[in-house]
Amino acid sequence: MSDKSHDPNQMTGAAMIVRALIDHGVTDIFGYPGGAVLPIYDEIFQQSEVQHILVRHEQGAGHAAEGYARSTGKPGVALVTSGPGATNMVTPLTDALMDSIPLVCISGQVPTHLIGNDAFQECDTVGITRPCTKHNWLVRDVNDLAKVLHEAFYVATSGRPGPVLVDVPKDVQFATGTYHPPRKSDVHRSYAPRVKGDATQIRKAVSLLANAKRPVIYSGGGVINSGPEATRLLRELVEVTGFPITSTLMGLGAYPASGKNWLGMLGMHGTYEANMTMHDCDVMLCVGARFDDRITGRVDAFSPSSKKIHIDIDPSSINKNIRVDVPIIGDCGNILGDILQVFKAEAKKPDIKSWWQQIAQWRARNSLYYKKSNDVILPQHAIQSLFELTRGKDTYITTEVGQHQMWAAQFYGFEEPHRWMTSGGLGTMGYGLPAAIGVQVAHPDSLVIDIAGDASVQMTMQEMSTAVQYELPIKIFILNNQYMGMVRQWQQLLHGNRLSHSYSEALPDFVKLAEAYGGVGIQVHKPGDLDGAIQEMISVKRPVLFDCRVAALENCFPMIPSGKAHNEMLLPEQANDEATAKAFAGGKALV
């Protein structure tokens, strides 16, 4: 009989979890302790390689891990206890699934012999999180734990990234077994995402691109997920072809907002030129985006006369909403490289001068126009000022969800990927503050700003306490209009101006609230004071709640009205009462 007590790979399940984190290069995790994870917390206590950030609510841990992941390209890790700890993770897991964010969640579970007995803090975690993870595991034997943990990291980060969850019963955390470092055989043989694009399809795509008269490139979050090489290749492709480029909300920053071929974001609150270009184009190259309903508007009128090329690593994204002519399945960095190679060898820059002239006419409509005021701060103006005053700084922006999010996307120019963290697919109010914490943990010396709304920010406000505890100088820039602005906008446009429960009555005093948490509160009312106040916010090296009082009834335009096509946008100067009433006539089902 061999003596196993000296084998360094013999350890408890709890020790394996910490060891696996170290083996996967994890330096920071976000979590909240509880009965079913105490053995893991005991291991965390006895080491210093993995830093644990204690949040105030498990949802905060999830979003912080998402922010960490999005701003670094590395997986984010969250650690929660069984029962309510796990159910509180459902929102961040779903958020990460919708936006393809690599997230590894480790949850505690009641001991195996109690599973199914309605034990204290028991819930069917793998059952509950099955539809909101890319994959999940319940580990019943400590000797399976190392393999499952390694597979979890691989699944989260490979192919189309996404959240995974490993549920570990408490007795498995206590039990001793054999650990092994990551190895190839840890992964399901059935899981092999395709990376390389089909050569024939790539040739077809190049031939379409080379002969295009009215082309457009429509890029998405997939380019950012693919890594820095994909971003570089996308920029090179734009340079080589001279094509106009637009992007989804998730894809902002892959192509710089200051780039000359940039059209602005597309979709429901995208620019007029981006949407018109999409509508009238003859060849569309979609890279790492998924034809979401916020992008397409009315699907049967979506870009009716174009040939569509769709690059996506997930075959299920192909032909899901929009039928495409040339699907190419694989990693977009890889495929962009192949397309560029073939294009440079066989094609020359198409002459699309007249197309650019047409685009210039659309641009001249100035669809992001708003009227500044000397008396009251316009939210657009606030974002523009924030952008101007942080330009050139090492800045990361997160947002909550609503009007402020769309204004941030419209008016804050992103030059680089991984600088923009927003909840796109799920639209999670309360995402931005904890996400900013995650970003700041990953980038301690950078300027991290959560552009927030007064309603959203209250959903995860408790994480201010986390920011103060870890001295994370995040800036919460609240566009405070005292409404759930986007809800109110739709009630105005679609529900006869009956503002049902969208007014934020009894708002807290954000300055006092900041001070109560041990942070800094700043409030500004007048446009003339705005720049100075923003400067002050930037210079403070502590968490700040910035209460920016903005025009209460400003709405977000341009907008593709309900059930309309890209070429039927409502522009700000047209958005008087009569035109608005007409554009939204009969419609209440806007969601």
Added chain:
Amino acid sequence: MNQPASAYFIEDRHDPNETHTLAVLVQNEPGVLARVIGLFSGRGYNIESLTVSETEAQKHLSRITIVTTGTPMVIAQIKNQLDRMIPVYQVVDMTQTRRSIERELAMVKVRGQGEHRVEALRLADAFRARVIDATTESFVFEITGNTDKINQYIDLMRPLGLVEVSRTGVAAIGRGPEGM
């Protein structure tokens, strides 16, 4: 017409629905069936019939046969969605290959006397259904065949005193020497 407008444009898809039989080879691990069924319910796909059993015990492989309906675009989505699940090895559209055999087994209980009883036996003979249980006033028939044949048989039994039916759902396999 005052059609409600929506950002989720509600498109009437006029493509006709098709019925497809999908064979899905999966790793036989806890929860795998729940994943597959959850996909169908979560995304609003139909399941007409579902059959599942371990087929290669040493390799821990199970085979799930699903009969589903949808437009060609939806059927393609179902296949892609299944295929991207981690424990799924392979998805084969048995209908698209047009070279597959489908079989279902049903046990059909009929209660009756006199002429009805004789008629039930005669029809069983014509459909090659076997009697696997009998009392003086009932039979249990076992019948295998494709879904249509079994439906037809059950319809015929109805006026003859049909009591209950238990069906396995469809199993399918490709013709010829090749595996899937």
